Amino acid sequence: MRSFAEILDIAARRHGGPEAALAGIPVPLSAAELGATGDDRWLSAMARSIFQAGISWQVVETKWPEIEAAFGGFDPGRLSMMSDAAFDDLLRDPRVIRSAPKIAAIRDNAAFIREVSAASGSFGRRIADWPAGDFIGLLDWLKTEGARLGGGTGAHVLRRMGRDGFVLGRDVVARLIEEGVIDKPPASRRAMLPVQAAFDRWAAESGLPFTTISRVLARSIG
Known part of the structure; x- marks a missing residue:
């Protein structure tokens, strides 16, 4: 599993530099x-x-x-x-x-x-x-x-409302598979445990919120 700095470097090469890789990512709301x-x-x-x-x-x-x-x-x-x-x-x-x-x-x-x-x-x-x-x-x-808040719906609600977190879109899942965190889209709480652990590690390394890490993971693919 790569460090977050290495994944950010991949996203930067794809999007024209570190600033571009981080551009437009909203800051989560405070508690x-x-x-x-x-x-x-x-x-x-x-x-x-x-x-x-x-x-x-x-x-x-x-x-x-x-x-x-x-x-x-x-x-x-x-x-x-x-x-x-x-x-x-x-x-x-x-x-x-x-x-x-x-x-x-x-x-x-x-x-x-x-x-x-x-x-x-x-x-x-x-x-x-x-x-x-x-x-x-x-x-x-x-x-x-x-009601009907499973799948990606609940995660999108939280992102829309400014709660820090990650959304497991196609590109984020692809990066997680590339890093060996998962081998397919997670469909159960047990399958989500390594995802949480990976985001915890990247957050500890970078000091960045999950929202930023999630967006950078997506930009390292798409």
Whole structure:
């Protein structure tokens, strides 16, 4: 397994130097900033990632202002109590991507967020308090306790919201395979353990957040 400095050098050669290899990578939010993010924004991010799964992301991005309006700004309290009539209205609403399973997942995640927020002060506070050394546990928690937040969806929600972490896209997986960390895309918590260990090692070596390491791994391939 190469050091992070060696992988950064590969990315730099592919993209025109170290500055280019690191360009445009967002800085994760602080714990205080995550904790202060409204529960409605977490539900909105979940909804956006759920709607984007399996279809063109650009379609969702184009429709997003209308989707926000149709869901009334994604207030978890109101949506967790969605009536059958309100559900049916959304299924008929032309502003919305009319998938009953995805709309049901948004309703279920509203209840999930509401419950976690009541226990932790805010949903973002619970996310912020989750230890970096167990990022795979955070992903597993979202998958288990949330609705349709497995696969890459939960990781994309966290990245969208500024929580430090990694997303196992095609190029990141390819680099992890090249480094001998895994031999195929990980599909279980056990298979994710060496991924967590590799990111922990690279973070200790470099002092950089997982978000930056993840993006550099991707740029070392693509």
